[in-house]
Amino acid sequence: xxxxxxxxxxxxxxxxxxxxxxxxxxxxxxxxxxxxxxxxxxxxxxxxxxxxxxxxxxxxxxxxxxxxxxxxxxxxxxxxxxxxxxxxxxxxxxxxxxxx
Amino acid sequence: xxxxxxxxxxxxxxxxxxxxxxxxxxxxxxxxxxxxxxxxxxxxxxxxxxxxxxxxxxxxxxxxxxxxxxxxxxxxxxxxxxxxxxxxxxxxxxxxxxxxxxxxxxxxxxxxxxxxxxxxxxxxxxxxxxxxxxxxxxxxxxxxxxxxxxxxxxxxxxxxxxxxxxxxxxxxxxxxxxxxxxxxxxxxxxxxxxxxxxxxxxxxxxxxxxxxxxxxxxxxxxxxxxxxxxxxxxxxxxxxxxxxxxxxxxxxxxxxxxxxxxxxxxxxxx
Numbered sequence: 492x493x494x495x496x497x498x499x500x501x502x503x504x505x506x507x508x509x510x511x512x513x514x515x516x517x518x519x520x521x522x523x524x525x526x527x528x529x530x531x532x533x534x535x536x537x538x539x540x541x542x543x544x545x546x547x548x549x550x551x552x553x554x555x556x557x558x559x560x561x562x563x564x565x566x567x568x569x570x571x572x573x574x575x576x577x578x579x580x581x582x583x584x585x586x587x588x589x590x591x
Numbered sequence: 592x593x594x595x596x597x598x599x600x601x602x603x604x605x606x607x608x609x610x611x612x613x614x615x616x617x618x619x620x621x622x623x624x625x626x627x628x629x630x631x632x633x634x635x636x637x638x639x640x641x642x643x644x645x646x647x648x649x650x651x652x653x654x655x656x657x658x659x660x661x662x663x664x665x666x667x668x669x670x671x672x673x674x675x676x677x678x679x680x681x682x683x684x685x686x687x688x689x690x691x692x693x694x695x696x697x698x699x700x701x702x703x704x705x706x707x708x709x710x711x712x713x714x715x716x717x718x719x720x721x722x723x724x725x726x727x728x729x730x731x732x733x734x735x736x737x738x739x740x741x742x743x744x745x746x747x748x749x750x751x752x753x754x755x756x757x758x759x760x761x762x763x764x765x766x767x768x769x770x771x772x773x774x775x776x777x778x779x780x781x782x783x784x785x786x787x788x789x790x791x792x793x794x795x796x797x798x799x800x801x802x803x804x805x806x807x808x809x810x811x812x813x814x815x816x817x818x819x820x821x822x823x824x825x826x827x828x829x830x831x832x833x834x835x836x837x838x839x840x841x842x843x844x845x846x847x848x849x850x851x852x853x854x855x856x857x858x859x860x861x
Contacts, residue, residue, distance in 0.1 A: 501662065503757055504637075504663055504754065516670065520679075521675055521733075524717065527713070541698070550801075551812075553698070553701045562823055571720055584732065
């Protein structure tokens with residue numbers, strides 16, 4: 492049996508890789524794929540801590556995070572299709588004129 | 592975590608950062624072989640760090656190494672592959688590997704649910720959108736990343752911070768929990784919840800399945816959260832239908848039958 496610290500190290504790596512992809516890629520679809528990658532890291536971390544404390548609360552939260560991921564994917568992909576139809580490109584830089 | 596393993600972990604992260612930097616698409620300056628070499632070195636160093644922390648090696652240890660290596664390598668390919676279809680396929684590999692790690696953590700129900708929801712539903716939607724928006728050749732925005740050096744530095748410094756801190760917390764908790772025998776037992780018990788007596792009180796020696804425990808947790812303690820999740824799904828479904836129902840004209844494209852100024856007004860907003 493491994494110690495649980497290794498699982499949290501793996502989840503931190505997955506989360507940070509998702510962050511790198513989110514910041515550096517320009518394709519809108521890959522940006523949202525990177526957020527899903529971050530979700531995977533968080534689910535792994537939450538379940539690790541549930542195992543650590545010996546209860547199932549973390550697994551319940553993991554299930555709710557699956558719901559959030561599904562909601563996010565549905566809405567975000569609908570918006571991506573709209574954006575693609577309007578501009579004909581998936582480049583995030585094509586919308587750089589939108590400044591706060 | 593001792594300082595030697597921490598420095599070895601930082602070394603592995605530095606190697607991995609260099610690998611991801613060389614692998615990220617930067618036009619003609621991309622060096623895939625150099626990046627793959629750095630990445631392989633980083634993975635070997637990471638496995639060295641992790642192998643120092645094994646309490647008693649058994650068959651789950653090798654499964655852990657196999658699936659964590661697979662998860663990290665395919666996660667790197669997700670963020671570095673220039674073609675979105677391959678990124679989505681590699682992401683399915685990440686989901687399957689993470690599900691295997693969840694099985695090793697004795698969260699079987701969540702693992703199967705993740706495979707069904709992610710690999711079965713979400714990724715099919717992604718693939719449909721990628722096919723809808725596909726272009727014949729690799730467009731320029733896929734072969735050039737935005738500020739790769741800065742992104743890799745920020746991401747890997749964050750990775751090192753989270754990893755060492757989480758490993759410290761997990762280690763100290765494991766040390767304190769060893770006095771409580773049931774916390775490390777293979778069958779997880781709901782320790783401090785209201786369902787504890789009702790579930791485990793019937794027959795303490797009988798092993799309780801993971802699905803039963805998760806269901807008891809969701810249906811008793813988190814039943815309000817469950818309702819809110821259902822409402823959220825409904826709202827997002829309505830929102831997705833409302834988004835995709837509206838006709839959006841392409842820029843520069845004027846249909847012959849619709850007079851100017853009437854574009855986008857054919858559908859009444861609701």
